Amino acid sequence: MKSISIVSVLLGLLTLASEAVASPPAAYEGRRLYVSYCQLCHGTEGHGDGPLAKQMQISPADLTTTIRSRSDTILKKIISGQGRQTITGRDRHNLLSDAMPGWVDVFTEPQVDALIAFLRFLSRSKHEFMGDPEIGATVYQQYCVVCHGEEGDGDGIMTTLMRMTPSDHTNPNETNLLSNQQLFDTIATGRGQFMPAWNGVLSQEEIEGLVSYIRLLSNL
Numbered sequence: 001m002k003s004i005s006i007v008s009v010l011l012g013l014l015t016l017a018s019e020a021v022a023s024p025p026a027a028y029e030g031r032r033l034y035v036s037y038c039q040l041c042h043g044t045e046g047h048g049d050g051p052l053a054k055q056m057q058i059s060p061a062d063l064t065t066t067i068r069s070r071s072d073t074i075l076k077k078i079i080s081g082q083g084r085q086t087i088t089g090r091d092r093h094n095l096l097s098d099a100m101p102g103w104v105d106v107f108t109e110p111q112v113d114a115l116i117a118f119l120r121f122l123s124r125s126k127h128e129f130m131g132d133p134e135i136g137a138t139v140y141q142q143y144c145v146v147c148h149g150e151e152g153d154g155d156g157i158m159t160t161l162m163r164m165t166p167s168d169h170t171n172p173n174e175t176n177l178l179s180n181q182q183l184f185d186t187i188a189t190g191r192g193q194f195m196p197a198w199n200g201v202l203s204q205e206e207i208e209g210l211v212s213y214i215r216l217l218s219n220l
């Protein structure tokens, strides 16, 4: 009996470990929160032009530019609404009005970190979303992880079985150089010996979703 319980403990640990590996990338998770809680005012791409913006007396910030000069610590304070008074600097932009809701106790710490990862993504990315990353995430898990790895850094299980080097999708400098159309075409028509062509297997909508999901992988 004792050995059985040890086995089940080990199995439990294994499950925990694989769940940890399979946890979605921070910017992707952050985007989901952003869509529900922030885009109303700050807009889909963060430019401060959401549907509620016109109602606001103080315009929602264009997050793609303002947050570049903000440290993570300051962003945490701004988002959680804690210590707004302590955000003092020489320029007036460091003083926020209460037009920005303080999300005290709404988010857990990992959620705030994920939101910040997505804001950093918005300020760094040179490309609009081509498709729905939610669709892309599902398809990526199903077809791409085996080579490109859970986190997209190119260490999927197939790399231990065959000699190949899948592209690392987590390097923002590399993926930012590629246009949406270039990424789309590589996925659709394949590349080299081992990157398959997914034309015919995946729909246009799915490939467009993949393009956007890959971009979210690339900003960790």
Ligand code: HEC
Pocket (backbone or CB within 6 Å): 034, 037, 038, 039, 040, 041, 042, 052, 056, 058, 059, 060, 061, 063, 066, 067, 070, 075, 078, 079, 093, 095, 096, 097, 098, 099, 100, 101, 103, 115
């Ligand atoms: C009801 C509208 C509204 C919503 C919803 C909202 N914001 Fe804001 N936000 C604002 C306004 C307005 C400002 C500008 C406040 C000012 O300039 O005094 C702002 C400012 C900010 C700033 C500071 C920008 C800077 O660097 O100066 C950050 C960061 C921010 N918002 C993040 C978020 C995040 C993350 C969410 C979602 C969790 C969110 N906001 C939801 C209205 C909103």
Ligand code: HEC
Pocket (backbone or CB within 6 Å): 139, 140, 143, 144, 145, 146, 147, 148, 158, 164, 165, 166, 167, 178, 183, 186, 187, 191, 192, 193, 194, 195, 196, 198, 210
């Ligand atoms: C059998 C392994 C394998 C599978 C499965 C696979 N890839 Fe690849 N992929 C590769 C390899 C190897 C490369 C590098 C090709 C080269 O440059 O020679 C690559 C390259 C790429 C690139 C090119 C990136 C760049 O820098 O231009 C993209 C995009 C890509 N893969 C996306 C995907 C997507 C999306 C899926 C799932 C639908 C997928 N791959 C599935 C092996 C794979």
